[in-house]
Amino acid sequence: MSTEFTHDVAVIGGGAAGLSAAVALARSLRSVVVIDAGEPRNAPSHAAHNVLGREGISPLELVASGRREAEQYGAEFRDGRAVAARRIEGGFEVEYDGGASVRVRRLLLATGLIDELPDIPGVKEHWGQSVLHCPYCHGWEVRGQRIGVLGTSDHNIHQAFLFRQLSEDVMLFLNSMPEPEDAAWEQLAALDINVVRGKVERLRGEDDAVRAVVLEDGNEYQVDAVVVAPCFIAQADLYEQLGGTLTEMPLGRFIEAGPMGETKIPGVWAAGNLSNLGSMVASAAGAGVLAGAAINADLVNEDTRAAVRARADAAVANQG
Incomplete structure (x- = not known):
């Protein structure tokens, strides 16, 4: 039939x-x-x-x-x-x-x-604008700016390297990611990527854009964009x-x-x-x-x- x-x-x-x-x-x-x-x-x-x-x-x-x-x-x-x-x-x-x-x-x-985004206040609100993941999709727009990489997995180290091509001011927030291996520490140091220890509490925004990464200990780090690994x-x-x-x-x-x-x-x-x-x-x-x-x-x-x-x-x- x-x-x-x-x-x-x-x-x-x-x-x-x-x-x-x-x-x-x-x-x-x-x-x-x-x-x-x-x-x-x-x-x-x-x-x-x-x-x-x-x-x-x-x-x-x-x-x-x-x-x-x-x-x-x-x-x-x-x-x-x-x-x-x-x-x-x-x-x-x-x-x-x-x-x-x-x-x-x-x-x-x-x-x-x-x-599936990191469950941190401020990430979802600014996703696709000043919270990014792909250097090829949005990297040009944040070139030369202060870029924070929000650590949740080993992949964030590679992201930090990619965005370092676009800016001399890149910070890697270890947050919940595994401790980098010795070779990764050496590479991060050679590229002058600042590494920040401590858990991230939230992203502080202003005028529809991320302005700072706030740690649980209260310290704030000024940024213009934040990179995540969904x-x-x-x-x-x-x-x-x-x-x-x-x-x-x-x-x-x-x-x-x-x-x-x-x-x-x-x-x-x-x-x-x-x-x-x-x-x-x-x-x-x-x-x-x-x-x-x-x-x-x-x-x-x-x-x-x-x-x-x-x-x-x-x-x-x-x-x-």
């Missing part, structure tokens, strides 16, 4: 990866539906960087522009959160807010990740509903995928931060294009096999 599909492909997530995939698929004359909850990870940021030709564009403007481009090629959009997915004959059924659903032949997950958690509920498991790494959890986005679940692809925790806007968009091309090729192969079978069946019928 055959299944009636509403679309060839459902793209879950309308960020850089999902929209780029939707454009690639729609330009290949695939019927595409994008289901998006409208909660881009980089919404708190004023600008997206390292986006060739669109340097410094507002993240929300970039998404709106990408959506218009996908729509002009025929991609459809459903505003809402995809809440359930199950395998059906020949594809998948995806349910989104309100009980509505679509039936599709292939599924691309591009739902991104959640940044734990990156892929938003992979649908993948797990379909039987997939996440891969663990020191920085978080993600969906393991091949170079074109194919996952271990047949018919399911992943792109963007969901499968690459360190992916920036431009690389996420590139991953979306590759996944869209791979999905189209997979459907072409399936359609070709079906055409060959139909031709053979017709030949048998004619002989009869």
Whole structure:
């Protein structure tokens, strides 16, 4: 018994990866539906960087522009959160807010990740503005300023080195991170990175920006920006509903995928931060294009096999 599909492909997530995939698929004359909850990870940021030709564009403007481009090629959009997915004959059924659903032949997950931030007052309030994590996304904007690195893991030492490239005034607050090894101490000293012991109580802000790191002992250290190392958690509920498991790494959890986005679940692809925790806007968009091309090729192969079978069946019928 055959299944009636509403679309060839459902793209879950309308960020850089999902929209780029939707454009690639729609330009290949695939019927595409994008289901998006409208909660881009980089919404708190004023600008997206390292986006060739669109340097410094507002993240929300970039998404709106990408959506218009996908729509002009025929991609459809459903505003809402995809809440359930199950395998059906020949594809998948995806349910989104309100009980509505679509039936599709292939599924691309591009739902991104959640940044689990250090539980310190002031971090969340200034996240994406003067509380940062990526030197490539925001480093230029804080070059030459007083930068504090909030220690929670060994990774913060590497962050301190990266931001030292951008400023001569970098402080590493050990806070709750493990004691650095001897080699790390030597490197920190060689780069003139000041190391501050003691637990951080809070970040003090003023005029919508961080101004100081306050320790539990009451000492304050003046800063213009604070660097943190979030734990990156892929938003992979649908993948797990379909039987997939996440891969663990020191920085978080993600969906393991091949170079074109194919996952271990047949018919399911992943792109963007969901499968690459360190992916920036431009690389996420590139991953979306590759996944869209791979999905189209997979459907072409399936359609070709079906055409060959139909031709053979017709030949048998004619002989009869």
